[in-house]
Amino acid sequence: MEQLTGIEEQVALVDAAARLIAERPVDVTDPNWQATMRQRPAPLDEAGVRDQAESALRSVIAVYEYGDEALRAAIRALFSRYTSFRWAAHLPVEATAEGLRMRVLHMSAVDQGADTRDELVALHCVCAQAQEAGIDIRPILREVAELSSRDDKYGMGSMRDILLRAAR
Incomplete structure (x- = not known):
């Protein structure tokens, strides 16, 4: 589980940066809300953490792929804890x-x-x-x-x- 420590720190930083965007209110009563959302930059770009997010995600996936069941369960728990990272980070x-x-x-x-x-x-x-x-x-x-x-x-x-x- 030690190999997760550094990765979790990276995930936590991306999660904190993305949370402000993920939890930002959306006024769905505004008739142009969808257009407004589409005009915004991608969340990771807006937060300025795209490279860190993709690096952390690739590391998480590698550990998941090659780890044992206990390590995979820990990775699943990581995604449960860091919901803004889960929402924003994609390959x-x-x-x-x-x-x-x-x-x-x-x-x-x-x-x-x-x-x-x-x-x-x-x-x-x-x-x-x-x-x-x-x-x-x-x-x-x-x-x-x-x-x-x-x-x-x-x-x-x-x-x-x-x-x-x-x-x-």
Whole structure:
């Protein structure tokens, strides 16, 4: 667990910077609220922490991928604690098998986040993009499923179950 200490410090810094943006009120009564949101820079750019966030996220995913179950559980807990980091930090989209693998590992580590439905939509989009690029998603989903949580957090199946269903 010592290898998480430095990474958690990076995650905490990004989380604090992103929190101000993540928790900023949005006036949905303003008829132009959506246009206003689209005109803003991406949250990590606005906070000035994109490089730190991507570096921390890549480190977290590497530890998750190669760690044992206890370490993976600690990574899942990290995403539960640092919700603004979880919301803001994402890897760039790469239309390759390795790009898909990294994104699915990230989803596995997030372990359904705050709402399984959001993760299901994201997984569907990621898989559709990969299939359009000619990538066979099934072996990647099965591989990552074996690293994923078996806890059914919200009554829609565990992350492992979700990935295995998507691999059919």
